[in-house]
Amino acid sequence: MTENPEGADSAAQNPPPGGRPEQKAGRRSRPHGKTHRRIAGALAIGLSLVTVGFLYTALAPQPQVAEAQPDAALIAQGEQLYNNTCITCHGANLQGEQDRGPSLIGVGDAAVYFQVSSGRMPMARQEAQAARKHPLPIFDPDTAEGRANLEALGAYIQVNGGGPITPAERGEALRGDDPGRGGTLYRLNCASCHNFTGVGGALSSGKYAPALAPASESQIYTAMQTGPQNMPRFSDQQLTPEEKRDIIAYIKSVNETNDPGGYSLLGLGPTAEGIFVFVFVMSGLVGFAIWLGAKS
Template identity: 45%
Template sequence: MKALAARRHHPMALLVILLLALVATGGLYAALQPSTAQAEAYTQDDIDAGQQLFLANCATCHGRNAEGLTDLEGETLGPSLIGVGAAAVDFQVGTGRMPMQASGPQAARKPPQMTEEQTRQLAAYVASLGPGPAVPADEYLDASQGDPTRGGEIFRINCAMCHNAAGAGGALTRGKYAPPVVGVDPKHVYEAMETGPQNMPVFSDSNLSAEDKRDVIAYLEAIDETGSPGGISLGSLGPVTEGLYAWTIILTLLLSCAVWLGAKAK
């Protein structure tokens, strides 16, 4: 009993207890954290080829080491890419937003300038510079495994205020805009949520799990397949557009009737 009591009050006992608590906390965190959607790993050849592509196409704005550049007045020419991850590169380059065609408040979508293999190599190089969101695995892009009803609820809560409930997009401030998201490649939809491009907030796995993002993709694909049951969609921009069309048609008919009645009276 005396030996046991002596060990209980040993100076190292508190340190051992703290270490055990830290190990237990780390294990629980690793076990309970949301599932990730990381795709395949990259080889050194991919990284080397991506570095050459980066130096030839991206270093002018982002710096030779992707550290970012500013002009003499302190304006940002290109932000640092260290830690943005492969998903950000795959989205920006895969949708043609990068390299930018011209400077402006927002990079516009256009036909991509790089092939899928070049985009993959460039993403591999940027991913090697620091940890960041990875390109999602195919299983999290399969809309058939998602729940469009639940995805619609998530979309309306988190996305509809900018992209509207039909995913048709909308205007923002200072010449910026939320682009349409219906008909977009599921991989790019997932990567946009994961990385938060342009003015979009970041929805990491701690905000929306990989399964949540898949449900949103299922909802957007359901909208795309359903189309507009009511006929012409008028851009799916809501009551303002619908009211404008209605008043234009009604006023045109009224004016036409007035002109016809006046001509008939003569």
């Protein structure tokens, strides 16, 4: 038997009209394979959607309003306090009144605590800025009655207006563990207005940054949450709760530290006494030189 390569090549190039059996089978099986792939893809997508939905339900943080709601009695007490002390300036529906008071929608329980516990609200008169004063006796945070009334008033405004919530911790529990980091954050975010040691300072249009020494830990924290007056609001994305606590630890450490060098000189900073002595001595030397020149 002799080989015929040319014939083989021509047969490969010119297959019979019916085609090869395996080609026919392949063509017949393609629609069946596409159907399988489509069904498998749809099942994969469905399974992925179900998995994502399950993970979101299990891991997504719940909104604050979905957490423990204040009881009806507490809200009713807060409404009565609001009607007695706040409604004239802030309106029956927290919408505010022109030339009297701003809207309370969105300010939250945190703003209520800061403004009322520090005596800034209710205001005695319309001024460029609400000054700190002793709070109303019914809202004094140093008494059990005052704390209960603050909680009730805040709960009423929180339910009807929403906004930031006062942290559950109080006092030294709001002080962080790293006042060194708090000092760095304070100098970056607060010192330009409140000075390096929290003594405050003047701003424009009759406003000012108040001294921080009289403020409690809760008042400092809620001020950072709500941004009263000219102060910016620091969300948890800008300053985390841990960073806020470290700032509070720094402020309290500065205010509670004695002055080992003598006079604090208004708390202008750690080198205030040296600068004062330098300026005083140099001025004396210049004056003495001028006196000698005039005498000669």
